[in-house]
Amino acid sequence: GEDVEQSLFLSVREGDSSVINCTYTDSSSTYLYWYKQEPGAGLQLLTYIFSNMDMKQDQRLTVLLNKKDKHLSLRIADTQTGDSAIYFCAENTGFQKLVFGTGTRLLVSP
């Protein structure tokens, strides 16, 4: 089947904005998620967006959803070194399961 696709790597400087992109597979997905994974740890839910929304903002995080193109993005404003991690997008395709992207490793340099 199709994969949820993300670019593998993103490098930014501290204080810049980061934009992590995701292309998902199922246009009928009801919820789309962003998770953060720090080294050696489990996944932490960052935010999610319902499919009838175009945008959701939560402090430094902005999620944009383009249903026509099945494109999801996560913007982190004023990126800090503590934001360095792997970021996963995921879609809820029903059937009690989530489908995860391949993950984007964000490296924030001082």
Added chain:
Amino acid sequence: SQTIHQWPATLVQPVGSPLSLECTVEGTSNPNLYWYRQAAGRGLQLLFYSVGIGQISSEVPQNLSASRPQDRQFILSSKKLLLSDSGFYLCAWTPQGQTQYFGPGTRLLVL
């Protein structure tokens, strides 16, 4: 509040030995439970999920099995480990679909 536990945190096992990883959830009832594997530098692979006691769905054929002997307990097992079973194993729960919450993970190294 709900919490999810996994143990052990780290495990080193020889090839051919058995495996038992445990996941428990507190503060909720009748959750959906999931086992994922994450190989080094890779994404998440769903291994098993369970919507109730004794109900296990397997996503990929493999050397592993899962069981749910109690409502909030999910166990991942193997009778004989392979080198390719090495990885980071994550348990997750959800209150009947939608958002999943993850445990801290178990790092397994098979030598």
